[in-house]
Amino acid sequence: MNTSYTLAKRDYKAGSTVTASRIVIWFLIAIILSSSIICFFAQKVYAADIELFEHNNIIPTDNSSAYGVDWIGQSFTSDNVSHTIDYICLSLRKEGAPGTTYGKIRKMSGASPSGTDLATFTIAENQVGNTGVWTQVSLSSPMTVDPQTEYCILINTPDGEYPANILQWKRSNVSVMPFGTALASTGGSTWTTQAYDYMFEIWGTVAVEIQDIKVFESYRETGDWLITVRYANIYKPYYDSYDIKKYFSLQLRNASGNITAQNILPAWGNRVSCIYLSAATVTALTWGETAYSVHIYGLFNSASLASDNITTSYWLGSDLANLDSWCITSASIIGTYYNTDMTTYIAQRGEVLNATGGSIFDTGIPGLSAIRPGIFQTYSRSGVNVPGTYTQTGRNAVDPVTNLGPDAVVLLTRIGNIFGGITAEQVATMFFVILTIAIACLAFPAGHAGAANILCLPVFIGGLYLGVNWMFIGALGILGAFLIVYNLYLVK
Numbered sequence: 020m021n022t023s024y025t026l027a028k029r030d031y032k033a034g035s036t037v038t039a040s041r042i043v044i045w046f047l048i049a050i051i052l053s054s055s056i057i058c059f060f061a062q063k064v065y066a067a068d069i070e071l072f073e074h075n076n077i078i079p080t081d082n083s084s085a086y087g088v089d090w091i092g093q094s095f096t097s098d099n100v101s102h103t104i105d106y107i108c109l110s111l112r113k114e115g116a117p118g119t120t121y122g123k124i125r126k127m128s129g130a131s132p133s134g135t136d137l138a139t140f141t142i143a144e145n146q147v148g149n150t151g152v153w154t155q156v157s158l159s160s161p162m163t164v165d166p167q168t169e170y171c172i173l174i175n176t177p178d179g180e181y182p183a184n185i186l187q188w189k190r191s192n193v194s195v196m197p198f199g200t201a202l203a204s205t206g207g208s209t210w211t212t213q214a215y216d217y218m219f220e221i222w223g224t225v226a227v228e229i230q231d232i233k234v235f236e237s238y239r240e241t242g243d244w245l246i247t248v249r250y251a252n253i254y255k256p257y258y259d260s261y262d263i264k265k266y267f268s269l270q271l272r273n274a275s276g277n278i279t280a281q282n283i284l285p286a287w288g289n290r291v292s293c294i295y296l297s298a299a300t301v302t303a304l305t306w307g308e309t310a311y312s313v314h315i316y317g318l319f320n321s322a323s324l325a326s327d328n329i330t331t332s333y334w335l336g337s338d339l340a341n342l343d344s345w346c347i348t349s350a351s352i353i354g355t356y357y358n359t360d361m362t363t364y365i366a367q368r369g370e371v372l373n374a375t376g377g378s379i380f381d382t383g384i385p386g387l388s389a390i391r392p393g394i395f396q397t398y399s400r401s402g403v404n405v406p407g408t409y410t411q412t413g414r415n416a417v418d419p420v421t422n423l424g425p426d427a428v429v430l431l432t433r434i435g436n437i438f439g440g441i442t443a444e445q446v447a448t449m450f451f452v453i454l455t456i457a458i459a460c461l462a463f464p465a466g467h468a469g470a471a472n473i474l475c476l477p478v479f480i481g482g483l484y485l486g487v488n489w490m491f492i493g494a495l496g497i498l499g500a501f502l503i504v505y506n507l508y509l510v511k
Contacts, residue, residue: 068224069105069222069223069224070222070223070224070225071220071221071222072097072098072102072221072222072223073095073096073097073098073199073219073221074219074220074221075093075095075191075195075196075199075216075217075218075219075220076110076218076219076220077191077195077218079110079151079189079190079191079218080190080191080192081189081190081191081192081215082112082151082187082188082189082190083187083188083190083201083203083213083217084179084181084185084186084187084188085120085174085175085176085179085185085186085187085188086117086176086177086179086180086181086184086185086186087176087177087179087180087181088175088177088205088206088207089175089203089204089205090173090174090175090202090203090204090205090206090207091173091174091175091188091201091202091203091204091217092132092171092172092173092174092201092202092203092204092210092217093171093172093199093200093201093202093216093217093219094127094132094169094170094171094199094200094202095169095170095171095172095196095198095199095219095221096167096168096169096170096198096199097164097165097166097167097168097169097170098166098167099166099167100166100225100226100227100228100325101163101164101165101166101225101226101227101228101254101324101325102163102164102223102224102225102226103161103162103163103164103223103224103226103253103254103255104124104138104158104161104162104163104164104221104222104223105157105222105223105224106155106156106157106158106222106223107140107155107156107158107172107219107220107221107222108153108154108155108156108219108220108222109142109153109154109156109172109174109188109217109218109219110151110152110153110154110188110189110217110218110219111142111147111151111152111154111186111187111188111189112147112148112149112150112151112152112186112187112189113144113147113148113149113185113186113187114149114182114183114184114185114186114187115183115184115185116144116184117144117176117178117179117180117184117185117186118144118176118177118178118179118184119141119142119143119144119176119178120141120142120144120147120174120175120176120186121139121140121141121142121174121175121176121177122139122140122141122142122156122172122173122174122175123136123137123138123139123140123172123173124136124137124138124139124158124162124170124171124172124173125137125170125171125173126168126169126170126171127169127170127171130210130212131202131209131210132171132173132202132210137162137170138158138159138160138161138162139158139159139160140156140157140158140159141159142154142156142174142186147186151187151189153220160256161255161256161258162255162256163226163227163254163255163256164221164223165317165320165322165324166322166323166324166325169198169199171202172219173202173207174186174188175207188217188218189217189218190215190216190217190218191215191216191218192215193214193215194214194215194216195215195216196216199216200212200213200216201213201214201215201216201217224253225251226252226253226254226255226258226324227250227251227252227253227254227267227315227317227324227325228250228251228252228325229248229249229250229313229315229325229326229327230249230250230251230289230352231248231249231345231349232246232247232248232313232327232329232333233246233247233333233335233341233342233345234246234247234329234333234334234335235247235335235336235337235339235341235342236306236336236337237337237339238295238339238342238390239295239297239386239390240297240298241298242298242301243295243296243297243298243300243301244294244295244296244300244301244304244306245293245294245295245296245342245384246271246293246294246295246296246313246329247291247292247293247342247345247384248269248291248292248293248294248313249289249290249291249349249352249353250269250284250289250290250291250292250315250325251288251289251290251356252267252284252287252288252290252315253287253288254266254267254317254324257319258287259287263283263284263285263286263287264283264284264285265318266317266318266319267283267284267315267316267317267318267324268281268282268283268284268315268316268318269281269282269283269284269292269293269294269313269314269315269316270294270313270314270315270316270323271294271296271311271312271313272311272312272313272314273310273311274308274310274311279304279311280294280296280300281294281316282294282295284315285382285383286379286382286383288356288357289352289353289356289357290353290379290383291346291349291353291379291380291383291384292383292384293383293384293385294313295385306334307331307334308329309328309329309330309331310328311328311329312326312327312328312329313326313327313329314326339390339391342391343391343393343394346372346380346384346387346391346394347362347370347371347372347394349380350362350372350376350379350380353376353379354376359375360373360375360376361373361375361376361379362376363396365396368393371393371394371395371396372394372395372396373396374396374397377395377396377397381395434446
């Protein structure tokens, strides 16, 4: 007698059985496969354009060589904005076969490079021509430069030999950069400045930016202030891998630069945030004052990485219809950034925040959906819910796009676009349905419909929790009923 515990009556093939361990294994495989499909598409798309920042690209008149123990470099002072370095371009030429060139980027301390390498790179010999050309170089790790900070690019070709096998960096004969200079070192420890500048270009994207500020009055109570901010933050290497709340804060400063109030940044990317001040708090402040400024402050380096003064046009008063307009306009801009719709049009209400946009704005501006519900596609009014009922209208308040979050919605929307532009909610629904069918089909051929239904139950509960469409529930019901009927009446 076979004493092994089995869940299956019989397989399609006579005599075959399936143990509980095999059911669990197939269940895990189904989850892994489904997750892999989602992860395949899990790449965020942003509309930030790569642009040229610090550079010296005038026509060169000379060159210098890097070989053996000799290092050469170029310092530069960053612009007034924090930006990433996606790649750099250097004007180089080779003589003979110098081998691989090694480079790094460091901060400057006085007239010398200091500290650890912020990024490194290599230049293969075949990347460089025999005549002076711009060579594009990618960094080994992402990095961001802070505003008004001096950095340097350093290179060395250790296998090069003068004069037959050398790498040359093209340069001017005189110093042409007001906030940078050429550098030279034997051994890479002690550096001297040179009276000329090398040719280079820094390409990247704006990393931290305050895009818009508006100040409203009487948001929660008469006389309070709500300072809304639309921002972008993709500061590398922290971006998208670390908790933004641990690295950045949003600050309101007075004319002396002192912090008057502050808040967290809720998320990476293009988002909205706010600083709220109660009526009691603002008694010491002056409405309409143009000396106030808003800053995105880096907690990790104790520096203001983006700022903007609150000018006269930013003070919009107590008419919260202006807040509605600002939210819809900002949602359109953020939607362009993510290449997905953040608003939708509803007859007799006009343009409103859809589930994706609503999630972003209700997170960035706490209480917005309760105070200004009319700009949300789905909102609740006090007194309209009937105890004991759970309608599709009520379910819309916990739709999957809200529960999954805005980043997941961007992912689901991208997948939907691949399949003809179906909505994020429909993609989420299809995911649960496909996962349920996959799990059921693993147990169904083994002849035990009850096991199939039990294994599908967690997916069913998850779908109910996330609030996916009733189509999902109907599909599950039909599938479950079929398996039970088949198991009781058709399997002999």
